[in-house]
Amino acid sequence: MSAASRDRWRKPRMIRNPALRWALWLAVAAYVIGTIATLPVNWPRVAEGFGRAAQIFGGAFPPSFERSGLLIDGFLESLKIAILATVGGVLLSIPIAFMAARNIAPLPVFYLGRALIIVARSFHPVIVAILFVKAVGFGPLAGVLTLIVYSVGFVAKMLAERIEEIDFGQVEALRAAGAPTLSVLVYAIFPQILPRQIGLSIYQLDSNLRASAMIGIVGAGGIGATLANAFGRYDYDFALAITIIIVGAILVSEAISGQIRKRI
Incomplete structure (x- = not known):
């Protein structure tokens, strides 16, 4: 390592312990994945929703300013x-x-x-x-x-x-x-x-x-x-x-x- 690299200031990490830092990241990732996996999402209804959305957007164009x-x-x-x-x-x-x-x-x-x-x-x-x-x-x-x-x-x-x-x-x-x-x-x-x-x-x-x-x-x-x-x-x-x-x-x-x- 050069002297310039040793003398360069770096902002200290909020969590200095690497093991604790990685454990925190893994805990956050596990929580996000678990939350997404347990959400009560009706995926067949979501798939049908794309068709309804296309119908809505299709009926919206062109916009009507008659009223x-x-x-x-x-x-x-x-x-x-x-x-x-x-x-x-x-x-x-x-x-x-x-x-x-x-x-x-x-x-x-x-x-x-x-x-x-x-x-x-x-x-x-x-x-x-x-x-x-x-x-x-x-x-x-x-x-x-x-x-x-x-x-x-x-x-x-x-x-x-x-x-x-x-x-x-x-x-x-x-x-x-x-x-x-x-x-x-x-x-x-x-x-x-x-x-x-x-x-x-x-x-x-x-x-x-x-x-x-x-x-x-x-x-x-x-x-x-x-x-x-x-x-x-x-x-x-x-x-x-x-x-x-x-x-x-x-x-x-x-x-x-x-x-x-x-x-x-």
């Missing part, structure tokens, strides 16, 4: 759901984020804020949408409530982490000057978290627009409900047209939100 009125109505409803849910979710996320910031909130309030965030993040939006559909019925109200919960789970968590990273010297300076709590929040904390708050709000609006199409499939309104109805009627060409509109809207939304985030 453009339903497309526009569904998309506008999804847009309204996303905007209302973003506004409501962000407004709820701000106080919850302050509750969940350990450097500001007392310990009992901190635990309560973190518990609210954990609950909001624990369930997939489709599951929450099913619960709200059962509670308030089919339609956009269930979608708005679902995406408010979805927004709180993300925005409150990220904003709370940003609050915990602030320069606390400004807070201590105002407190030492005798400023009340509200003045400390307005003049010492809000200016430091405002850029993050704006960025999170824009991102969440983009995310809610995507999610509104997904939760609509279970009856929570929006263009997803239009898509589910099209599949239910075996209108695969209309379903493909709806899918194209959804993808196009998400691409436009992503481009716009990306440009806005760059300018913040």
Whole structure:
């Protein structure tokens, strides 16, 4: 071995014992193989599914935009759901984020804020949408409530982490000057978290627009409900047209939100 090879630095392995490292790899491989082997997969049905998939794709081309009125109505409803849910979710996320910031909130309030965030993040939006559909019925109200919960789970968590990273010297300076709590929040904390708050709000609006199409499939309104109805009627060409509109809207939304985030 040359001197250059001996002097070259190499990142140490996480598991330095070779026997233990190989045993871990073998255990992981055995678990993956065992999981795949024991999955209850109906392979004959899977084989039949290829034929059904070919039938669906064959009926989807060319896409049909004849019922453009339903497309526009569904998309506008999804847009309204996303905007209302973003506004409501962000407004709820701000106080919850302050509750969940350990450097500001007392310990009992901190635990309560973190518990609210954990609950909001624990369930997939489709599951929450099913619960709200059962509670308030089919339609956009269930979608708005679902995406408010979805927004709180993300925005409150990220904003709370940003609050915990602030320069606390400004807070201590105002407190030492005798400023009340509200003045400390307005003049010492809000200016430091405002850029993050704006960025999170824009991102969440983009995310809610995507999610509104997904939760609509279970009856929570929006263009997803239009898509589910099209599949239910075996209108695969209309379903493909709806899918194209959804993808196009998400691409436009992503481009716009990306440009806005760059300018913040």
